[in-house]
Amino acid sequence: xxxxxxxxxxxxxxxxxxxxxxxxxxxxxxxxxxxxxxxxxxxxxxxxxxxxxxxxxxxxxxxxxxxxxxxxxxxxxxxxxxxxxxxxxxxxxxxxxxxxxxxxxxxxxxxxxxxxxxxxxxxxxxxxxxxxxxxxxxxxxxxxxxxxxxxxxxxxxxxxxxxxxxxxxxxxxxxxxxxxxxxxxxxxxxxxxxxxxxxxxxxxxxxxxxxxxxxxxxxxxxxxxxxxxxxxxxxxxxxxxxxxxxxxxxxxxxxxxxxxxxxxxxxxxxxx
Amino acid sequence: xxxxxxxxxxxxxxxxxxxxxxxxxxxxxxxxxxxxxxxxxxxxxxxxxxxxxxxxxxxxxxxxxxxxxxxxxxxxxxxxxxxxxxxxxxxxxxxxxxxxxxxxxxxxxxxxxxxxxxxxxxxxxxxxxxxxxxxxxxxxxxxxxxxxxxxxxxxxxxxxxxxxxxxxxxxxxxxxxxxxxxxxxxxxxxxxxxxxxxxxxxxxxxxxxxxxxxxxxxxxxxxxxxxxxxxxxxxxxxxxxxxxxxxxxxxxxxxxxxxxxxxxxxxxxxxx
Numbered sequence: 079x080x081x082x083x084x085x086x087x088x089x090x091x092x093x094x095x096x097x098x099x100x101x102x103x104x105x106x107x108x109x110x111x112x113x114x115x116x117x118x119x120x121x122x123x124x125x126x127x128x129x130x131x132x133x134x135x136x137x138x139x140x141x142x143x144x145x146x147x148x149x150x151x152x153x154x155x156x157x158x159x160x161x162x163x164x165x166x167x168x169x170x171x172x173x174x175x176x177x178x179x180x181x182x183x184x185x186x187x188x189x190x191x192x193x194x195x196x197x198x199x200x201x202x203x204x205x206x207x208x209x210x211x212x213x214x215x216x217x218x219x220x221x222x223x224x225x226x227x228x229x230x231x232x233x234x235x236x237x238x239x240x241x242x243x244x245x246x247x248x249x250x251x252x253x254x255x256x257x258x259x260x261x262x263x264x265x266x267x268x269x270x271x272x273x274x275x276x277x278x279x280x281x282x283x284x285x286x287x288x289x290x291x292x293x294x295x296x297x298x299x300x301x302x303x304x305x306x307x308x309x310x311x312x313x314x315x316x317x318x319x320x321x322x323x324x325x326x327x328x329x330x331x332x333x334x335x336x337x338x339x340x341x342x343x344x345x346x347x348x349x350x
Numbered sequence: 351x352x353x354x355x356x357x358x359x360x361x362x363x364x365x366x367x368x369x370x371x372x373x374x375x376x377x378x379x380x381x382x383x384x385x386x387x388x389x390x391x392x393x394x395x396x397x398x399x400x401x402x403x404x405x406x407x408x409x410x411x412x413x414x415x416x417x418x419x420x421x422x423x424x425x426x427x428x429x430x431x432x433x434x435x436x437x438x439x440x441x442x443x444x445x446x447x448x449x450x451x452x453x454x455x456x457x458x459x460x461x462x463x464x465x466x467x468x469x470x471x472x473x474x475x476x477x478x479x480x481x482x483x484x485x486x487x488x489x490x491x492x493x494x495x496x497x498x499x500x501x502x503x504x505x506x507x508x509x510x511x512x513x514x515x516x517x518x519x520x521x522x523x524x525x526x527x528x529x530x531x532x533x534x535x536x537x538x539x540x541x542x543x544x545x546x547x548x549x550x551x552x553x554x555x556x557x558x559x560x561x562x563x564x565x566x567x568x569x570x571x572x573x574x575x576x577x578x579x580x581x582x583x584x585x586x587x588x589x590x591x592x593x594x595x596x597x598x599x600x601x602x603x604x605x606x607x608x609x610x611x612x613x614x615x616x617x618x619x620x621x622x
Contacts (some may be wrong), residue, residue: 083453092610094519095370102367102421103445106457116620118610145452149374165567166450172444173375179419180437181355185378200604211483221571231428239479246605247366332472333518338390348388 084113084136084144088129088159090151094119099169112145120150126158133162151187199249202350206245206252213253214238219270222253227344228274229254231281232262232310233301234290234291236328236336240281243337249350250341260314267321279344280318280325281336285311287329356385356408356416360401362423365390371441372419381524384417392422398430403433423459468507471521478517478524485525486510491542494525497617500546501526503553504582505573506563508600508608512553517608521622522613534585539593551616552590552597553608557583559601582591 085104087097087285093116104112113136117124120129136144146164150156160166173187213221215238222228229237229252235256244250261268271278285307292302300306326339340346357376365388376384385408392401408416418436422428423622429605432438446457487510494500499516501509501524509526516522533540543550557579564574572578590597598611612618 092606094606094610095367095374098367099371099441103442103449106423106446106459107449107453107455108458109455110453145449149371151378165448167445167448169371170375170378173439174378176437176439177375177379177417179383181379183379183381186380189377196471198511203605204508204511207514211486211510214483229566231446236476242479243518246511246515246518277372333475334364334366338366342391 079107082113082140083142084115084140086133086136086144086146087114087116087128088146088148088150089116089117089118090121091149093149095171096335097146098146100167101148103167104145114176120159121152123154123158123291126150126327127157129159130162133159133164133307134221137163153187154333160217182200191302202249203246206249206349207242208247209253210238210241214241214314216270217256219253219255222271222274222277224251225253225274225277226251226346227279227340228252228271228277229279229281229340230257230271230323231283232257232288232314234288234295235281235283236333237281239333240328240336240340243333244340247334247337248341248346248348250346250348252340257310257314257317259310262310262317265312265317266314267317275321278321278323280314282311282315282318282324282327284327284329291298353381354383354385354412354614355414356387356412358401358405358408358416358418358436359386359388360392360418360420360422361388361390362427363390363421365421368419368421368441371421372417372439375419375439376417381615392427392431395426395430398422398427401431402434405431405436407510409435417600419465425459426605438564471622474521475518478520478521478621479514480515481523482510483527486513488527488542491525494543494546494549496523497525497546497549498523498618498621499551499612500524500543500549501551501553502529502543502595503555504529504560504586506560506567507553507555509553511605512600512608512612515605516612519606519609520613520618522618522620526613529582529586529589531582534582537585537589539589547593548596550593550595551612552586552595554583554587554590554597554599556599556601 087093087100089096097116117129133144144164146166149169231237233256241252241254244252255271288307289304290301296302324343328336359372360520361364361368369388370448389401405416416436418438421441450457461622503509505528513524560579561574561576568574596615600608
């Protein structure tokens with residue numbers, strides 16, 4: 079029998095940190111099915127009372143107390159949440175005390191200011207997002223000199239999402255160029271990218287997964303056939319190795335993992 | 351005198367969680383300047399030894415021990431990191447014990463499996479990213495029936511990055527439609543969006559920030575003038591209120607905060 083528990087990720091901001099931490103902890107308990115809910119912007123005592131009600135309802139339905147992962151800055155709000163019928167993981171409380179002693183400074187208690195939104199930081203990301211959009215899918219190659227990295231790979235190997243994530247998370251200007259059948263047959267780097275060899279990073283993907291993705295796009299086409307996918311992937315991987323282009327396989331990874339692998343393997347430093 | 355400390359965010363995965371948590375904790379200590387470095391994919395004892403060396407060099411340079419935020423799953427790797435000359439915040443160790451007692455289950459120790467990359471989860475996001483790209487900037491309006499939300503706003507108010515983030519983080523299909531000068535002069539909802547009133551969400555921005563952004567795009571143009579920006583923003587906010595369209599101001603927020611506000615204010619549920 080699978081046990082079911084409810085988990086809440088509560089924050090006075092977006093809740094993204096609280097959720098990411100909570101999920102990674104809960105994933106370690108594989109025999110339990112968790113109903114997960116993120117509650118962002120709990121930034122007043124009133125909202126905290128509503129949250130308590132929500133938690134207590136879940137406790138009654140489940141007949142066991144929900145888990146609460148909380149990254150709320152304000153003490154008064156946290157104290158209200160603590161009155162709920164829950165098992166509470168108070169993330170900041172756990173670490174702020176030790177950090178305060180180590181740093182010999184009182185932590186500030188400004189609510190919701192946990193992420194400093196510096197204008198230059200924001201601008202860097204927007205600039206990088208615009209760059210990714212404008213230099214997507216080989217649409218424009220004349221600004222490759224401005225790229226931090228140029229992702230290459232066969233059609234549908236995951237280049238566009240990886241470029242967007244590189245922009246959004248790291249402020250990296252990532253262009254991408256699709257390796258066409260002609261490029262592959264030629265067995266050499268296409269003219270528009272060969273001058274940027276040091277910026278190239280290859281993506282590859284398992285042929286059966288590629289066929290599945292392509293079939294959604296163009297069902298029963300030659301383009302989506304196993305034969306064609308096998309051929310393209312094989313040739314492209316040969317090209318990467320022959321041209322000594324670093325590459326990674328995207329099949330089993332999330333967008334953030336692919337982007338982070340590109341960062342690490344190509345030695346890029348974040349720009350924001 | 352500003353004190354300088356070095357902080358490392360160490361993970362066997364992307365390090366994104368460890369970094370987000372560490373940064374939000376460090377932001378609470380406003381008098382200290384932190385040199386931050388994220389070290390992802392520390393997934394072997396050998397890499398852990400390299401990390402120790404890195405930490406110890408920073409300790410000698412700073413003449414004070416670095417802070418280490420670590421979300422490594424494997425005990426052996428963590429033990430190596432713990433031999434460094436650092437103040438270590440061991441995130442998993444702090445919470446796994448209490449969780450284990452509460453859930454009455456031994457946590458799994460599979461390295462790097464903290465994020466389960468389910469294929470459906472990935473597909474949802476990719477589908478949403480493709481939707482955002484294909485329905486960006488009013489390029490195509492005939493698929494608005496498939497949208498979870500349609501962001502509207504004047505040119506350069508931050509619609510595109512918000513749509514992409516909604517897709518990437520929440521699997522939400524977000525289209526966007528730019529309100530042109532003609533739309534604004536007409537003082538009514540444009541024909542292509544008025545049938546989707548319940549999906550509309552407005553973005554607005556402070557006029558001086560808008561003028562700054564537009565000036566980068568088209569310096570000294572009428573489009574970028576304070577007068578024009580003032581006018582457009584004023585009229586668009588009037589329209590939102592008159593048409594009872596929920597809206598948010600993007601000026602002081604990061605992309606993730608804008609996206610999360612859209613989620614909360616429009617009552618959207620994540621799709622992945």
